[in-house]
Amino acid sequence: MKIGITCYPTYGGSGVVATELGIELAQRGHEVHFITYSQPFRLREAQPNINFHEVEVSSYPLFEYPPYDLALATRMAEVAQIYSLDLLHVHYAIPHSVSAMLAKQMLAKARNPHKLPFVTTLHGTDITLVGADRSYLPITRFSIEESDGVTAISKYLRDRTYKEFNVRNEIDVIYNFVNCDVYHRTPEIMAKRSEFASDDERLLVHLSNFRPVKRVCDVIEIFDRVQKQVPSRLMLIGDGPDRSQAEWLAVEKGIHERVIFLGKQDLVHEKLALADVMLLPSELESFGLAALEAMACEVVPIATRVGGIPEVIEHGISGYMADVRDVATMARCAVELLSDSDRLKQMGLQARNAARARFCASKIIPTYEDFYRKVLERAS
Numbered sequence: 001m002k003i004g005i006t007c008y009p010t011y012g013g014s015g016v017v018a019t020e021l022g023i024e025l026a027q028r029g030h031e032v033h034f035i036t037y038s039q040p041f042r043l044r045e046a047q048p049n050i051n052f053h054e055v056e057v058s059s060y061p062l063f064e065y066p067p068y069d070l071a072l073a074t075r076m077a078e079v080a081q082i083y084s085l086d087l088l089h090v091h092y093a094i095p096h097s098v099s100a101m102l103a104k105q106m107l108a109k110a111r112n113p114h115k116l117p118f119v120t121t122l123h124g125t126d127i128t129l130v131g132a133d134r135s136y137l138p139i140t141r142f143s144i145e146e147s148d149g150v151t152a153i154s155k156y157l158r159d160r161t162y163k164e165f166n167v168r169n170e171i172d173v174i175y176n177f178v179n180c181d182v183y184h185r186t187p188e189i190m191a192k193r194s195e196f197a198s199d200d201e202r203l204l205v206h207l208s209n210f211r212p213v214k215r216v217c218d219v220i221e222i223f224d225r226v227q228k229q230v231p232s233r234l235m236l237i238g239d240g241p242d243r244s245q246a247e248w249l250a251v252e253k254g255i256h257e258r259v260i261f262l263g264k265q266d267l268v269h270e271k272l273a274l275a276d277v278m279l280l281p282s283e284l285e286s287f288g289l290a291a292l293e294a295m296a297c298e299v300v301p302i303a304t305r306v307g308g309i310p311e312v313i314e315h316g317i318s319g320y321m322a323d324v325r326d327v328a329t330m331a332r333c334a335v336e337l338l339s340d341s342d343r344l345k346q347m348g349l350q351a352r353n354a355a356r357a358r359f360c361a362s363k364i365i366p367t368y369e370d371f372y373r374k375v376l377e378r379a380s
């Protein structure tokens with residue numbers, strides 16, 4: 001198949017999923033065209049079957065807000081026509097789904113009778129935050145209903161979309177995935193652990209875009225409690241608006257020498273695998289891709305019992321869950337686990353087994369392929 005993929009190419013779970021999906025599809029022989037405003041950050045080098053088309057947004061003094069969604073629709077239509085794409089797959093409804101809908105309409109005559117179908121994958125904040133904003137809700141609902149196929153990354157997000165958007169079309173749940181061959185603890189990776197913690201110290205990790213929904217200051221609060229009882233260090237991967245607040249909190253608590261802010265990282269798996277435990281105390285996660293990536297690396301997630309997290313983590317088996325803001329319970333889970341090497345090892349293996357059994361790319365990618373075929377059949 002020839003598939004056009006659009007996502008937010010910068011740091012964020014939906015962009016990660018879209019990029020990894022494109023890479024996996026290309027490796028399975030499909031022709032993939034990324035249509036985005038910059039090169040997706042996980043697309044590091046040229047790869048067979050993968051093309052990148054940059055969306056240029058021209059700016060005039062008249063445009064206080066340059067119309068990105070129109071430039072995107074234009075580029076989608078051009079790429080679809082020039083490369084005879086079979087379908088478009090957009091990640092994150094706003095505004096990508098609307099742009100795809102326009103591209104489809106622009107090409108309707110030229111492609112008659114074969115319209116250009118588009119698939120929308122809902123990721124989370126496009127529904128829970130942005131889409132539920134009254135100013136975006138009607139257009140988001142409309143573009144979801146106009147989509148030729150809609151998927152959500154968890155049952156939670158599917159149900160919430162039905163409830164809040166009252167959309168009539170069917171939403172298929174296709175869980176996020178991880179490439180378990182890449183996200184894997186290896187001796188080569190572990191050889192670098194001493195750069196971050198000594199042998200008698202535990203290493204905790206957090207990975208996010210440091211947005212308020214991630215509650216990064218809770219990560220510092222949890223770690224502060226943990227390090228009082230277990231010799232340990234904390235590694236934070238990513239960047240975003242709440243980073244400086246978290247840095248200052250670490251300074252105020254006098255623990256900043258035990259806390260390392262790595263910023264944005266390209267090869268996340270090489271850092272994740274070094275840790276023992278991941279802290280993910282988010283206000284909301286529709287899925288929690290970071291937790292899944294940690295699990296594949298035998299790193300035990302300690303997260304909040306919100307959104308789609310209970311669909312990913314089995315409490316007490318592949319990780320732990322606590323209520324939002326309950327930093328005391330999350331710290332207690334971490335201390336107990338980090339104080340018991342056998343239990344830590346066992347839960348790390350259980351976490352990896354769960355990731356492999358339910359969320360491995362080799363299982364999920366064929367589900368996307370089947371979904372595309374279903375959409376193409378319906379459209380023809």
Ligand code: GMT
Pocket residue numbers: 011012013014015017092123124125126153176209211213284285286287288289290307
């Ligand atoms: O979490 C974010 O702020 C980024 C956001 C995105 O769309 O880039 O993440 C959402 O999609 C991820 C990939 O599907 C999910 O793993 C995250 O749980 C989801 N975030 C939220 O629901 C807050």
